[in-house]
Amino acid sequence: MICVLSGGVGAARLLRAMIDVVEPTSLVAVVNVGDDVVIHGLTVCPDIDTIIYTLAGLSDDARGWGLGDESWRVMEELDALGGESWFRLGDRDLATHLYRSQRLAQGLTKTDVTRELAVRRRIPVTVLPVTDDVVSTEFDTNLGRLTFQEYFVRHRHDLAVRAINVVGLSQARATSQVISALRESDRIVIAPSNPLISIDPLLRVPGVRDAIAHRRGEVVAVSPIVGGAALKGPADRLLHQFGHDVSPVGVADFYGDVVDRWIIDEVDAAYGADLRARGFAVTVTTTVMAEPHHARRLAEAVLA
């Protein structure tokens, strides 16, 4: 069994590459829920949905989020009504949120509903929300306290962030499935997701770090910073704002000794010596998954 600590798009693409080089049923995605949102009465889990859609072959890779063959009639009508429509929910995508909200209202946990959605989308990977409790990553900005999606979508993460808060941690607990998976897996992979706002909120859920400390095998992390920038999203700016180097070394220092081995891009090969000096094993390969054969090679490096 291999556990992949996951945010959204970067993790989804790594998982998609991994299912080509390892038995998919051996993969467990442990997914951040700090960016989940209740909007229009609906519970939306963007990272979980991105992973399921991507592994089901249904994602719109060009748009970068949501489903392919999508339409926008509900949002067009909501616009006409003058409703709050900055958080774009496609018609097909909405079915997922209706399904989830109905099942949660019937008493199922987020873990239960995620399992149902994964089965119904016929994906072979086990997808686990890190917790069934509500934890919310929130941002202190010049505009005050913003929820994750207000910061990320409404303001397109184009705001200086003074503090990142993960609200609800003291009442939260990783699920038993997540704790078992982390303790029993042969390898734990940290996906190239945003370290500060996707992976760190996940690591901070009570139970997660302790389970990782009891790991059987190696913890391998893929650097989300390549050539001094994030491939997607605000990881580079946030690392800089919070005083970290915008480099694999900056991320490695941020994660600390949770990680055993770092996978860095060829353009960052020069950081290998620094990482080794800190006691990490290092693999250098192409980490950008734009080409299928690069994605495959990255997956092989992760699993080596």
Next chain:
Amino acid sequence: MICVLSGGVGAARLLRAMIDVVEPTSLVAVVNVGDDVVIHGLTVCPDIDTIIYTLAGLSDDARGWGLGDESWRVMEELDALGGESWFRLGDRDLATHLYRSQRLAQGLTKTDVTRELAVRRRIPVTVLPVTDDVVSTEFDTNLGRLTFQEYFVRHRHDLAVRAINVVGLSQARATSQVISALRESDRIVIAPSNPLISIDPLLRVPGVRDAIAHRRGEVVAVSPIVGGAALKGPADRLLHQFGHDVSPVGVADFYGDVVDRWIIDEVDAAYGADLRARGFAVTVTTTVMAEPHHARRLAEAVLA
């Protein structure tokens, strides 16, 4: 000011006819909420929406419910997911429910949201939910206790009903807007809606009967039974099952002295004598609103 006690389609069509013969801003629809439903996390108010859509000229009269120019992508995807999709919500219609659910979550009352929706759909009639409290009309059947929409939509009201329950009345209260409207209106109209499951639950909301007792003007009711049958829905079967005559006289006896004047169809003219003998004034006209000029004549009779 003229108050119209309203269920869904029958009331909507009467109101649509009335706005052609009276200043629309003088009309107040006081609407049943006993069939409101929370489904997929969304609050749906079928009677309110039917009235707003119809008065906005957006209803699909052939289908008999919902919006014209509708599409069903969300429901198709929910079907594909194996979700609960017996309660069909069109894509455009869903925008209304997202809007309402979001505004309710922000702390607005159903009355507030209904006002916003009416303004945004540019309808000149005041639409008031009878109460902002939750009251639910439920049915005891051979399949056990069913909610309104389970009975009405899921089972197409094709079940014997042992009892009709209006749950939540003891904690409910008509809104102050409804009580004022009923007390101050020059006329109260009971629309040709289902007497047992649309109008009676509305009349039973605490505050309504008392306000009607203090009425200034006439209470006029349009018979929903024409030629021994309901034009739409299960009113005829339910009247029969609960021991009432399936005729204007049966409905008149059910409502009792709340009503001053009955409007009955020409095919039922023979019931006029019985109704007059019971002390009611009677107007005979065409009550079926299939033709615009008949609808107009009915509206004129109501307002006469």
